[in-house]
Amino acid sequence: MTNIHATTTAAQTTAAQTARPPASPLHARIGAALTGAAIPADLLDLDAHDPLARKREEFTLPGGVVYLDGNSLGALPRAVPERLQQVAAQEWGDALIRSWSAGADRGRDWMNLPDRVAAKIAPLIGALPHEVAVTDTTGVNTFKVLAAALKLAPAERRVILTDAENFPTDLYVAQGLLDLLGGGYELRRVNPDALDGHLTADVAALLLTEVDYRTGRRLDMAAITAQARAAGVLTVWDLAHSAGAFPVDLRGAGADFAVGCGYKFLNGGPGAPSFLFVSERHLGNENAAPVAISGWMGHADPFEMDRAFTPAPGARRFVPGTPMVLSLSALDSALDVFADVDLHALRTKSLSLTDTFIRLMEPLCARFPLTLVTPQEHARRGSQVSYRHPQAREVMADLIGGGVIGDYRTPDILRFGFTPLYHSHADVARAVAGVQAALEARA
Ligand SMILES: Cc1ncc(COP(=O)(O)O)c(C=O)c1O
Ligand SMILES: Nc1ccccc1C(=O)C[C@H](N)C(=O)O
Numbered sequence: 001m002t003n004i005h006a007t008t009t010a011a012q013t014t015a016a017q018t019a020r021p022p023a024s025p026l027h028a029r030i031g032a033a034l035t036g037a038a039i040p041a042d043l044l045d046l047d048a049h050d051p052l053a054r055k056r057e058e059f060t061l062p063g064g065v066v067y068l069d070g071n072s073l074g075a076l077p078r079a080v081p082e083r084l085q086q087v088a089a090q091e092w093g094d095a096l097i098r099s100w101s102a103g104a105d106r107g108r109d110w111m112n113l114p115d116r117v118a119a120k121i122a123p124l125i126g127a128l129p130h131e132v133a134v135t136d137t138t139g140v141n142t143f144k145v146l147a148a149a150l151k152l153a154p155a156e157r158r159v160i161l162t163d164a165e166n167f168p169t170d171l172y173v174a175q176g177l178l179d180l181l182g183g184g185y186e187l188r189r190v191n192p193d194a195l196d197g198h199l200t201a202d203v204a205a206l207l208l209t210e211v212d213y214r215t216g217r218r219l220d221m222a223a224i225t226a227q228a229r230a231a232g233v234l235t236v237w238d239l240a241h242s243a244g245a246f247p248v249d250l251r252g253a254g255a256d257f258a259v260g261c262g263y264k265f266l267n268g269g270p271g272a273p274s275f276l277f278v279s280e281r282h283l284g285n286e287n288a289a290p291v292a293i294s295g296w297m298g299h300a301d302p303f304e305m306d307r308a309f310t311p312a313p314g315a316r317r318f319v320p321g322t323p324m325v326l327s328l329s330a331l332d333s334a335l336d337v338f339a340d341v342d343l344h345a346l347r348t349k350s351l352s353l354t355d356t357f358i359r360l361m362e363p364l365c366a367r368f369p370l371t372l373v374t375p376q377e378h379a380r381r382g383s384q385v386s387y388r389h390p391q392a393r394e395v396m397a398d399l400i401g402g403g404v405i406g407d408y409r410t411p412d413i414l415r416f417g418f419t420p421l422y423h424s425h426a427d428v429a430r431a432v433a434g435v436q437a438a439l440e441a442r443a
Contacts, residue, residue, distance in 0.1 A: 023401070030402020030437045035064060037433035043425035046352060051345050055421045058337050059267075066431040068406040071213075071241055071384050071417030074267030074334070083333035087326060099325075111302075113332065114273075114323045115316055120335040121266070121275050124343065125239060125258065126249035130314030131283070134275045134328065135321075138240060138261050139169040140293075141276040144318055145257035146177055146205060148289035149234040150185075152282065153204035161198055161233070162207040164189035165214075170238055174207055192219055199231035205256075206233050210248075211241035211382030214409045216374040218242075218382045225253040240264060243275070245383040245419075246350060247343035250277055257282075257289075265383070265419065268331030273324055278315045295320030337421060349420035350383040356425050357385050357416065360432040368439045373413065384417040395438055404434035 023031060047053060060076045061067055067075055091099040091110070100110045107116060119129035135141070146160065160174050171187070178185040190198050192208055199206070206228045211218045221237060228235045237258040242248050244265030250258055256279050262272030282289035294309045296302045298317040301310070311317035354374070364370055371388040375381050389395055389412060396408035406416040416431065 026398060026438075026441050027401035027403075029441060030398065030404065030434045031064060033437035034066060034403050034430045034434040037430045039426045039429050043356065043429055046356075046425045050349060050424065052341070052349050052420055053424065055337065055341070056424070059422045061422065065403045065405060066427050066434065067422075068404065068416040068418065068431060070267070070419035070422075071245070071264050071382075071415075072407055073270060074244075074264055074419065075422055076269070077267050077334045077337050079336065080269065080330050080333045083329055084326065087329045091325075110323060110325050113325060113328050114319050117273075117328055117332045117335065118275065118315065120332070120338070121243065124248065124266075124338060125243050125260070125275075125277060126247070126251050126253075127258075127277050128251070128280060130316075131250075131280055132275055132277050133315040133318040134262070134273050134331070135319040135323070136274055138238070138259050138274040139173050141259040141274050141318070142170055142173045142207075142236070142238065143177055144292050145236050145259060145276055145278065145289075146174055146207065147292035148278070148282070149205040149236055149257060150177070150181070151290045152287065153234060154232075157202055157204035157232075158185045159188050159200075159203045160186070160205050160207055161188050161190060161195075161203045163192040163209065163212075165212070166207070167209055167213050167238065167240070170207060170209060192224075195224065195227065199228055199233050201232070203231070203233045205236055207236045207238070209238035209240065211245070211384075213241055214373070214413045214415065215386050216241075216382045216384040216415075218375075218380050220379065221255070222249070222253045225255050229254055241382050241384070244338070246347040250279075255279065262327075262331045266331065267334040267337065267421075269327065269334065272327050272331045272334075276315065276318055278318065283314055291317050291320075293318075293320040297321050297323065341421070346420050350418055351378050351381070353418040353420060353423055353425065353428055354381060354383065354385050356428045357418070357432065360429060361385075361387070361435070364432070364436055364439060368443065370414075370439075383419070384415055386413050386415045388412045389414055391442065395442065398438045398442070399434060402434055402438060404431050404438075406431075 058078050060078050095102055103109050114134045117134040118132035122129045122132045174187050178187055210221055225235050234256040237255055239258050239260035243260040258277035260275050262268035262274055278289050298312055298319050300312045369390055373388055374385045392412045392414045393408045396414055409415050
């Protein structure tokens, strides 16, 4: 009896895991367009000469799907599940608390895990390893670096200047911090494409997101940072849609602070810790960036249990508490995918993918109420392409049901993110075939 019961349960579980909801006729039609799409010869040729094509094997992706949402949640790198299994079973299960220090000689101790992950992110964003900390969420890190910037700025500078349409967290966190500080502080929201005249003597910090999450518009970080520095304004860059998508050069630009997500183009998994960057200029002995949330894990010697806070050298001082070992381990493993990647080749391919998508979508823009909102100019584009459509929400739901997984963003944006590490030009053609089927069905 027990055996039969166990067998039945296992079989049911397997069936439940593999069964997909029955496809609606519309979803089936989109899915068939996607899988049956004819791939133009020029795209096959681009794929045949793609120096990054081999990276696709390093990811696990479901069949019958073109996944265009790596700018919200990056795909799963193949090596991650085994690493998580090992951390849970051996480092946690067997070694227990010894894992905080055990394996330090092999670079496997938990205490220094945040610093090892920081060292892997540093080259992706043009930073030195000790200028990067990996901890908390992007919003919390934004709070910490904004607080530091406000304290570093002269007392008469009490304005945070930001993009009027910045990502909500950036706006909420900045406003929350200023409310806490009280009188005289102000969040000033402007158009980041027209900063002239706004970098006034009362501005302490400029908070900008390099690539807009809806339109994919990329700002000129080097030019804006130079302009801000000349005006005595500290810069805080949100690299959520930049890090891992193309080379970022924070040091080259002279940026003061930056933050970004671990779960988007860095593929660290849902809830992966975020990173923050503090320029070396603000980590010295004098005029160092103050640490608003100064916990014991950011102390120079945590187990000294000192009553006064002595900051750890480098950006590690911004790691306030116990490292999130499971999620840091996933991110650590995921970042190995970048070890042999030429970031300029990554950018070249990203632009080729987005150029191809824009070109193949052109006939659909002529037939349907679709409007491209992503800049065509390469320098002004991140690694996504977005369109306005009056029924964007419904169209994206259809597309996701049919296997073209992009994203809808309020009020009317269809967003398609491209990850050069796992997309081919053939994927672009398949996605466009799916979009065509969805729009034709709705017309
Ligand atoms: C530009 C931008 N900034 C901040 C965030 C928020 O990140 P977190 O949820 O880690 O605070 C996101 C996405 O969630 C984002 O797209
Ligand atoms: N963390 C998430 C959890 C659930 C759903 C989306 C997200 C995102 O990150 C959204 C992202 N900021 C975006 O621009 O699409």
